[in-house]
Ligand SMILES: Nc1ncnc2c1ncn2[C@@H]1O[C@H](COP(=O)(O)OP(=O)(O)O)[C@@H](O)[C@H]1O
Ligand SMILES: Nc1ncnc2c1ncn2[C@@H]1O[C@H](COP(=O)(O)OP(=O)(O)O)[C@@H](O)[C@H]1O
Ligand SMILES: [Mg+2]
């Protein structure tokens with residue numbers, strides 16, 4: 001067996017998010033603290049998973065990376081370019097490099113348009129290619145996602161099943177040859193059998209087009225299968241981030257441990273378990289708890305947790321956690 | 330002699346006449362459910378799970394037609410022979426249902442307490458005060474903290490998980506003999522899901538109710554049911570104890586479903602096994618076995634002749650397949666020809 005020589009210059013991340021903050025104003029003076037200082041990076045060819053309960057800020061994070069809308073503060077650096085520093089026109093040109101697919105495959109496609117126009121749309125908006133080049137590209141990506149171009153180009157979304165619509169949105173996202181694909185719950189609305197097809201397709205597309213991906217999901221089994229590294233989010237903040245294998249084997253943050261404990265396993269010999277945390281649900285993002293935002297539900301919380309925000313720090317090589325009592329081995 | 334089953338369904342067909350043709354939502358279903366048993370009903374969306382249960386509840390839209398020869402015997406009453414008034418008495422009192430979206434059974438403009446009281450006053454003839462006290466008890470029983478305060482709140486003031494608990498409290502109010510839970514946790518986070526499923530299981534045991542738990546998630550039913558019925562394209566295709574279904578799967582569709590879900594012990598970037606194609610259209614389902622067009626074991630016989638539910642272990646494990654998993658493919662076909 002040959003030993004791979006260590007790279008002398010580690011590859012620059014394709015996406016670097018630094019201390020990103022997104023807030024939504026609410027009736028006058030109150031504010032929804034949707035994303036409160038999130039930092040992460042994605043390296044070339046890597047898939048980063050973003051997990052957490054609904055309402056914790058996953059979609060808002062994805063949209064802020066896409067500059068839809070731009071974050072209140074913090075940096076989003078895509079292939080070395082700080083998106084916040086770009087003018088409207090420059091941003092529009094930059095968009096070909098990062099594309100997004102959404103949870104609801106049917107409503108994210110314009111029902112009145114033909115598949116040919118839907119998939120070509122990003123190219124038209126970004127002014128990429130001649131009409132002939134665009135047609136060729138549309139055919140290529142439709143083929144790549146497993147749809148027959150000849151029979152699908154002239155049809156409209158309602159003539160396709162949910163799984164096929166998700167294939168169409170993936171084709172649309174791939175049309176402009178992006179380097180980053182952001183997938184927000186891409187399989188949550190699909191049936192298990194179709195879900196497996198789309199998960200395989202995303203992994204194939206990643207290999208074929210050298211993509212880096214951000215995959216948002218509340219399904220921890222899907223994330224484990226698809227992602228190289230995982231960031232766990234709780235109420236607007238990242239509480240743990242490491243490679244998937246470590247995260248699932250040895251979670252350091254009590255919230256990660258709680259999430260993992262509740263995954264239902266399709267195995268009748270393993271008794272189901274409750275989430276290892278206090279009863280109750282995600283607190284309001286309008287008045288997030290002081291100190292560690294998880295302390296109100298945490299079984300390990302002590303006085304310091306109610307007052308001092310734990311920073312996200314390295315607890316081991318490539319493993320960060322934000323907890324005063326992180327488990328380390 | 331053993332106790333007769335709580336529920337016996339024979340030859341049930343529920344069809345919808347639509348502009349595009351006749352939709353065979355439930356297409357020849359027969360099964361029994363014993364007292365105190367939890368049955369998981371699983372299958373991909375659109376296979377008829379909800380319509381089957383709505384048929385049992387007598388909660389169908391007007392356009393639905395039930396086969397005249399169908400029999401639904403619940404606790405000794407043939408529900409098909411009952412008029413709407415008697416049905417309404419049974420529904421809510423002896424059989425109750427909760428839905429994926431709790432707002433389906435909650436009234437948005439009525440306080441939680443009034444909604445529980447309504448059921449108690451109607452079915453159990455309680456006084457207003459008795460109903461309020463009983464309502465508080467029920468909210469406490471379903472794990473809602475400070476029920477005295479919650480009882481005066483409106484549904485929109487509650488989170489999704491608490492709303493589902495309220496819907497469960499209402500369903501349990503009259504101590505039903507059968508509770509049908511239609512995807513009760515599909516819209517909830519895993520952290521909340523486990524709590525709701527535990528609650529249902531605990532209530533089912535304490536009250537010795539029977540329960541039908543509908544889901545498309547095999548992970549949910551694996552640890553929470555005694556028996557499982559797998560549905561495909563309007564029909565039951567496999568039925569057995571939960572243990573046997575997982576340990577000794579016979580129907581290729583069931584096996585394919587199990588294999589297509591990601592497991593935590595798979596390493597990252599494993600390719601999932603998939604089922605090709607998608608479930609059939611229920612207006613024109615395939616002749617023969619409805620799963621045959623997607624089945625890797627299917628042969629000509631499967632395309633032509635429809636298999637019925639049968640058992641070959643002389644016990645309760647039944648399946649509808651000519652070429653079941655776990656035995657040489659030719660044997661089952663040879664047996665019948
Ligand atoms: N446009 C908006 N206006 C106000 N609040 C919003 C808006 N979008 C999201 N939020 C709030 O921000 C928080 C994070 O939401 P979201 O990013 O959608 O979470 P997730 O995707 O993790 O479920 C939630 O409290 C949500 O209610
Ligand atoms: N009111 C209706 N009119 C016509 N078809 C219907 C109606 N309701 C349900 N169906 C059809 O009946 C089939 C079974 O639906 P359903 O029982 O809701 O599936 P499941 O609960 O398994 O997802 C589906 O094909 C659905 O489209
Ligand atoms: Mg979201």
Ligand SMILES: [Mg+2]
Pocket residue numbers: 378379380511
């Ligand atoms: Mg349903």
